[in-house]
Amino acid sequence: MKQGEIVLGALAPHPPHLVYAENPPQNEPKAECGWEVLRWGYERLRKSLAQRKVDVLIVHSPHWRTMTGTHFLGVEHFKGLSVDPVFPNLFRFHYDLKVDVELSRQIFTEAQGLGLEVQMMTNPDFRIDYGTIISCHLSRPEWDIPIVAISSHGLARYFNMEVMQAVMLKLGQATKVAVEKSGKRAALLASNSLSHRHFVVEPEVPEDMSFEHIQNHSQYLWDMKVLDLMKRGQTQELLEIMPDFTEQAVAETDGGSLTWLLSALDFPTYPAEVHAYGSVIGTGNAIVEWNPHNRQVEWNPHNRQVEWRAQGGAQ
Amino acid sequence: MINKAYLLPGMPHPLLCPEKSSAYQKLRQAYERVGAEIQDSQAELVLIYSTFWPSVIGHQIFARPETTWTHVDEEFHALGSIPYTFQMDEEFGELYKQQCLARNLHARTVNYAGFPLDTGTVVALKLINPDNRLKAVVTSSNVYADRAETLVLGKAAGDALEHSGKKAVALVISALSNRLHQGRVTPEEDRIHSLKDEEWNRKFLEFLEEGRLEDVAQLSRQFHREARVHKVNNFKPFWWLSGLMGQSNRFQGEVFEYQSVYGTGAAVVGLEPAAVAARDLEFDEADPDVYAGERNVLAVEAGMEPEPEPEAQNV
Known part of the structure; x- marks a missing residue:
């Protein structure tokens, strides 16, 4: 058998606002517009994903939070209604998805072999968390690729970021x-925002973009620092500052999704492609792609401009 | 008016597997005692504040007239599914929202099919009100809210009761110490996670048994530091309850049961208004009547005084 490979890794955040603004038939509420820059970023990610001929999406979601180890979906088919408990006015999504249980069990077994506390989730009545659904939908709205869904082990709150990261590395x-x-x-999706301090009030029209901006400047500075490290391929440094970033930017990286992704990608030293960055109800969200076939590419701030000129762009 | 108030734990074990340990069985019996008391009381409404339901956008009030679902806990999915049909007091929910708005809180009612009621609420209503003889209303716990906001939320609940003329029982659904065991623990091995958690739980229960509700409320910050996993910014249920019940120690308390469920402190406690205060202490914390929002303590420039707080803040 040919060896499998991770053909794409992505930071794929899950604000329900993005699904709401896109008006897919599965979602009950309807919007006029909203958060276009982030949605265009997801469009670029979709194109990239489509080119890689992916067999499975593996998603790690902070909104399936478990305290007793890491859990994996272990039922082949789920169909149901997901209502966001925080934004029920925006996200009431009818999902119908297939799970690659075979691969779920393989990851479960490998993780168990490394000494991690793990469980398979085999209750057919289980409701899929909205983080998993949103990241998968925005990355592949056709829902024609089976998924593996992995819970977020709440170690950062139980112990600290260092303990959580040690487990996510494994x-x-x-x-x-x-x-x-x-x-x-496989394509891997880390379903988390960057800075994660929300506004606690909502405009009457949720998609009124005149209200949308980052919650505070310090969050923005932290997000830019993190994105710069990703673009430079300095993910080992990113790992090292993750605890400070998480604490000071109230970042959703406390769920471990990003650390898990970077570890699975062997801490890329090649540049990440930032498809988009924007705020959603004050939180910082970026759609970022790592292409492991770019292993030999080195970061160069002028690279993109040179490529653009070579393609006939304006001088 | 409030006839009686109860603290109830929210873990699913007493509902789904009471036979697995004498501790779960005792908790189940304590729930049933509370249920019998409530059914025999003159109450017309069950008013719930659940720490198992986090919110971000202000305060959400679940008030769907009838809601049917099959619930599965995201952590303890292996214990089984919980089918339910509950009836809520839509009219009271709307009144509660209006009273929240009048006190400058951001609030909304939730009335969507398939809305994910939290495990704590589902377990409590299944055990204490299985026939839906009383209608309920459930309030979320805002993750960012602190004492002032939560206290005002409790007062708004009291306003709504006064306007409605209804008699109610109040439930706060929360663990005391909330640290779960990280690994597999059999029901026979179940115990409070640490001696420190156990000691703080006992101290809280001692106060509650003496009817010292306001003392417990004032100890909440300390309890949060000592005995809670810091998933949200503070331990709030007793602020809400004390705000609702007049911020005093004039209660008679009864500890129906106290056991461990997967390491957490699970207590069933009743509080009944009494003629004499258990302790009559002086309290020096502010007693806000309206929510004045967050104060910006970082952006004040030298020579510039911060905005004065609204008059009502200093009542």
Whole structure:
């Protein structure tokens, strides 16, 4: 059997506002517009994903928060209604999805072998969390690729960021090894925002963009620092400052999704592609792609401009 | 008016597997005692504040007249599914919202099919009000709210009761210490996670048994530091309850049961208004009647005085 590989990794945040603004038939509420820059970023990610011929999406979601280890979906098919408990006015989504249970079990087994506390979720009545649904929908709205959904082990709150990261490093490696053994082409989605301090009030028209901006400047500075490290391929440094970033920007990286992703990608030293950055009800969100086939590419701030000129762009 | 108030734990074990340990069985019996008391009381409404339901956009009030779902806990999904049909007091929910708005809180009612009621609320209503003889209203716990906001939220609930003329029982659904075991624990091995958690739980229960509700409310910050996993910014349920019940120690308390459920402190406690205060202490914390919002303490430039607080803040 051919060795499987991770063909794409992405930071794929899950604000329900983005699904709401896109008006897919599965979602009950309807919007006029909103958060276009982020949605255009997701469009670019979709194109990239479509080119990679992916067999499975593996998503790690902060909104399936478990305290007793990491859990994996272990039922082949789920169909139901997901209503966001925080933004029920925006997200009431009828989902119908398939799970790659075989790969779920493989990651479970690899993680168990590394000493992690793990569980398979086999209750067919289980409701899929909205983080998983939103990241998957925005990355692949056709819903024609099976998923593996991984819960977020709440270690950052129970202990601290360092303990959480130590476990996510192992989980990332377990994911990578399982994918390689599976022979499948996998895309990994880390379903988290960057800075995560919300506004606590909402405009009467939720998609009124005149109200939308980052919650505070310090969050913005932190988000830019993190994105700069991603673009430079300095993900080991990003790992090291993750605890400070998480605390000072109230970042959603406390769920471990980003650490898991970077570990599974072997801490890329090649540049990430930032498809978009924008705020959603004050939180900082970026759609960022890592293409492991870019391993030999080095960061150069002029690279994109040179490529653009070579394609006939304005001088 | 409030006939009686109760603290109830929200873990699913007493509902789904009471037979697995004597501790779960005792908690189940305590729930049933509370249920019998409520059914025998003159109450017309069950008014709930659940720490298991976090909100971000102000305060959400679940008031769908009838809601039917099959609930599965995201952590303890292996224990089984919980089908339910509950009836809510839509009219009271709307009145509660209006009273929140009158006190400058951001609030809204929630009335959507399939809205994910939290495990704590589902377990409590299944055990104490299985026939829906009383209608309920459920309030979320805002993750960013602190004492002033939560106290005002409790007062708004009292306003709504006064305007409605209804008699109610109040429930706060919360663990005391909330640290779960991280690994597999059999029901026979279940115990409070640490001696420190146990000691703080006992201290809280001692106060509650003496009817010292306001003392417990004033101890909430300390309790949060000592015995709670810091998933939200503070331990709030007793601020809400004390705000609703007049911020005093004039209660008679009864601890129906106290056990561990997967490491957490699970207590069933009743509080009944009494003629004499258990303790009559002086309290020096502010007693806000309206919510004045967040104060910006970082952006005040030298020589510039901060905006004065509204008059009512200093009542």
